[in-house]
Amino acid sequence: MSRLGKFARRSFLIGSAAVVGGVAFGYYMYKRPVANPLLDNLAEGEAALTPYVLIDATGITLITPRADCGQGAYSVQAALIAEELDVELDQVRVDPGMPGPAYYNTALSAEAAPFRSTDDGFVADSARGVMDAMIKFVGLQITGGSTTVPDSFDKLRLAGAVARETLKAAAAQQTGIPVDALKTGRGMVELPSGETLSYMELAPIAASIDPVNDVTLRDPSTWRLVGKTMERIDIVAKSTGTQRYGIDFEMDGMVHASVRTNPRRGGVMNAYDAAAAREMRGVQQIVEVTGGVAVVADNTWRAIQAVNAIEIDWGPAPYPAEMDQHWQALSDSFNDDQIDSRKRDDGDVEAALTGADVIEAEYRAPYLAHAPLESISATVLVGDGRVDVWTGTQIPRFVQNNVADIAGVAGDDVHVHVQVMGGSFGHRLEDRVVREATEIALAIKGTPVKLTYSREEDMTHDDTRQIAMARGRGAVRDGKVQTYDLGIAMPSIVASQMGRQGLPMPGPDLQIVAGAWEQPFEIPDYRVTGYRAPELSPITSWRSVGASTNGFFHDVFLDELIHAAGADPMEERLRLCWHTPSRKVLEAVAEMSDWGSPVGANQGRGVAFCLSFGVPTAEVIEVTNTDDGIRLDKVWVAAEVGTVVDPVNFENNVQGGVNWALGHAINAEVTYADGMVEQMNYYDFEGLRLAQAPQIEVRGLENGEHVRGIGEPMVPPAAAALSNAIFAATGQRIREMPMRKFIDFA
Template identity: 55%
Template sequence: MASLGKIARRTFLIGSAAVAGGVAFGFYAWRKPVDNPLLADLPQGSYTLNPYVIIDGDGVTLITPRSDVGQGAVSIQTHLLAEELDIDPQAVRTDFGPASGAYYNGKVAAEGMPFAAWDESFVSRSGRAASGPAGKFLGLNITGGSTTVPDMYDRLRAAGASARETLKQAAANRFALPRAELLTRNGTVILPDGDEVSYTDLAAEAALLDPVESALRAPEDWKWLGKPFLRTDIVAKSTGTFRYGGDLVLDNMIHATVITNPAMGGGVVSMDDAAARQMRGVEDIVPITDGFAVLADNTWRAMKAARALNIEWGDLDGHPATSDEMWEAHAAAFADDARDSRFADDGDVDNAPGNLFTAEYRAPFLHHAPLEPANATVLHTPEETQVWTATQVPIFVRDAVAAITGQDPEAVKVHNQPSGGSFGHRLDFLWVQQAAEIAVQVTGRPVRLTLSREQDMTHGYLRPMAIARGRGTTDAGQVRSLDLSIAAHSVTESQIGRTGLPAAGPDVAIVAAAWDAPYAIPDRRITGYRVPAGVGVSSWRSVGASHNGFFFETFLDELITQAGADPVEERLRLIHHAPSRNVLATVAEMASWTGPLGDGTGRGVAFTFAFGVPCAQIIEVSDTPAGIKLDKLWIAADVGRVLDPVNLESQLSGGALFGLGHAMHAQITFRDRAIQQNNYHEYEGMRLWQTPEIKVRALETLDTIRGAGEPGLPPAAPALANAIFAATGTRLREMPFSKTVTFA
């Protein structure tokens, strides 16, 4: 990996501009630098050089542009900057920064490209490399795809290193000393005689200098990275003092909630609000797209009044009305005219030798259902509109609000907030648009919109339902061929379409973690079928891999069973990617895999390659009189470089538990074009007593750093399904598994 000092000057560009009172440092590694977004609203008493570090008289503010939805994004970005800046990460302020293309994500676009992360051919490497310029050109200031660490790893460290060395140069100039003789420690420059000069004292002088390039510190010299450390948000979250977007309070704020058509987009036939207007605290009831907003002096009174509205809703003719009809539409998509992709087509699956086996698998719609209800606060004036909300796509939010207010996008200021969960929900922003529609009707007064749990659950964009049909053969104790066809709605078509960006070509998400599974099966074909748009769908934690891991690894396990082979040994034989094989061998060693256990106890194994991370899991279950009990879970994954071992373990185990809970219990169903599950009592996850003992091991053999927020999820469902088969002889081919078995 190139160090900062080795990057050509023409590609390492740091702009410099001085304004009254402080300094900001940043790094930009593309050929043409962008404008510094901090200049537009820089407080008096601050200087800026570029987008990531601000120093003023009160200390240091680090700009951490990737959204924090509970995955620790702010903490790791802070540590990346602080490691090189040489400042205590627990002692700085952080800010998400403005909605700006300067904070583009140079990695996220690669997830939508048909180039397997393990493929090092020239074509694949070139295709993946194009994602950086694509992210910049499109201004993709996006948090998603487990890309925060891969995208920010070099950029933030380089920003911190340049800031540190420029501050040292300012001190060197002031005291007429060579910069090489100066050191830094905890926010100060140390002179040869031991005297210390604070960064805040040097800020104004540093802002007048050309930024100084510096090589990045070697991992063996890291103070925080790579070692267990305390996340910067953990104390506040553990003591109940952490402030989320929904905690925001502004002067003269009015509270709002909305009620919209249960069949999203069906509109309104009539409405009687007489009873609601008489209720205590209600100030107004105003129309919004597809429904109405109730404004009151607090959220509870607004929600109570919303339930008192007497509304006749419109209908959506021509759309499937029930889950059964939607399954029929998916089954009908297995036709040549609905084929979306065939990225993997090796050998001749139609004429492969051996014993034939076929099966069909199903995965239902799922909701994100984060704990913090969707909320947004909007203050609209003729001059500008300010938005406070937790979002993973601040530029899309800015532009969507501008379209509602009729203002120039630059007149819309998005103040990103920490989120109490997302799982992909905050990649959408319907409630922000609703808050903006309300705000333009009460100009000059901040509106805080909070959705009720029922409104949020029944009006979110969902993880697609999907059907997979597998056809394969086994011969001489080995898997010989595998032909998997997957039908699902297109997340790209639905979600990207809502942002206004183009969404042309096949959707990789439909077949993700299936077409690019690193198995050298002689005859292999993976086909994606696009179900015509109907229900709005969205990215759900691990996107297409969330159901395709189940489809592929359960079908493969059934083929291995037919072949009479060992589930671990046959996978090890088939995997052609060395780091992936090492991950699977590691998890087998962790679990002391020896084959069948017997006596009502079973182990299941699954391996997936998602978001560039090979991850393998083994689950041990027991068949008890009370139902299936999850006893133990072993997880191994390779992320290339471990920066925060504590949080990495939490992300991998948390992803697995999230996947297990949904596979066991959760589904979204439709009747009369409306979602039936409206709260957690009808959308159950894993219970504490159902949680298995978990052991995690992270490997570091990949030659590129990867994120861990999503890769722990895809292997969980198939590992559990395979374990239940090993314990009971019952094959599970449809989620949730509770439709077939009982869990203790």
């Protein structure tokens, strides 16, 4: 039986958004506490005071269910619990825990509801409450969408406070001293006499009493960790090379595997000849998997060498074979029959453009791979009625369900041990490697199988970022932007991604217009239309998803209109912006970059703005046009996130995201020929070189009412700011990525 629907005696209320009237899903069921999964298998002396705090005689374990892909998610979650639990980060262990409905992602409701993040009206908030109820009922445990901090900020502090007050209650029961006379600090309850009782020795008593759920969170003025510079819990391991990732996992008796599947994604394998591979050193078994074949060997290198020696006859691609056909499919999608959404339609665009001097432009953004540094891998052990999986994943419950279906066991009999990841950028929202590892492990039950992709297998089979095209039409009047009409065509990201999980895509896909339709600009005649192109090659979430392309499209076209109006790029954006937090972001980046001050010869500054994932983000880039090409000199970034939990980690995430975005904007694309990806490895899918990386100055603003994440919002404006800066320095407008196809870079 699934844990969904089981309710332990001691449970913990997660989530606080209300469903208006209680009629959509049942108010009672929505408010009913979610079961604490840690109570299912408690050992003697252990206390699971909430789903996030486990204490025994050996120490304190904090459960951090949002996956760590290198962005510091474990540290920030641990800090939020520790803030209220009154422990220091060097006193605790961190564990991602087993997947379960208790760890559903509250913050996903903000992105799922079809309203602007700036809309806090009754209807919008009601819709978010409904979405939160749905997410809670299905126990949707996902890491993504820059939701780790928004999801955790109140939830985990509350978990720490409940655990703290329960331990104080246990101390009161043991000593007879009133709770009000007790204090806590560094993992201890302090008595009025100065004597202390450790949380560990109080754990057995705490386990026998009901949690104290009536708690008050501490005032920000008393915070010890949140908002302060802290040392990430993984910094020593990552600095000394001792951090263990999923690819480092080992266990006794483990064998190694590698696969080859049809490079024409989704195509069949007609036939294969593995005679040569069978004779190679270390090869133990040849196993067919969905769409291809695997080799099991005594180490990874031999498995890769052997699987590459298999002669295979591949079937054709189920999508257009050549790259120009993909672009043509997008171009053909700009018609009324393929309108997916028109969430922004202010004024009367058609009337405003009639008889006006219309400015038109077309923009393109290519497919992009995720290409995390850690190679993709999964280890699976199929036993009698039980399956164990060790892998880095952002979707542990999907992994659990899919493995259960393949292995023919119940979902609760699949145990997913989430590993630290060496990068993801959306890649680990897919689980093909786990499914294939399970198919192989089924063929050799009782033996743990570690499947590792070669870099070439991963690059050529990655579910990439979407390909996208945009067409803009606009007009200016009296030195101001008057009319803005942007159409965006792309295949549905959500339909492709969710289709692989067997889930339908009802209604429009707002990722087609994300990062464009919700921008806080008050243009008299303003329209954004999403056109749903037919499904082409498989696509999925890539860092900032739809906004990764649309932030470029929307802002560069706005910059073109501002230039046509003869206005200052910063001043006109400020004039158009009605949203106070967004205005403050633009004002901050203008002050940081000394906007309006003279630049040197052959230099130019470009500004771009994008509101994505609820975070207004503005960037200014300064470039120099040298004899060797465009040099990136400096970037200034300002973003509004409500509360900065860790200033250093915040700065690092922003700097990394800007460099990530710029490297892809300049250098990278995935292209198809004969239905197959042409880019095989890092040598033909380059990131930003160290010598090209600019100085980046970061400022996090804390004026907003909502706490937001920063993992993705700095990506969408970066390419636009670069394009706008290149125009300012050279007069050349770059409307397509990768930009190196049109201009040289130093």
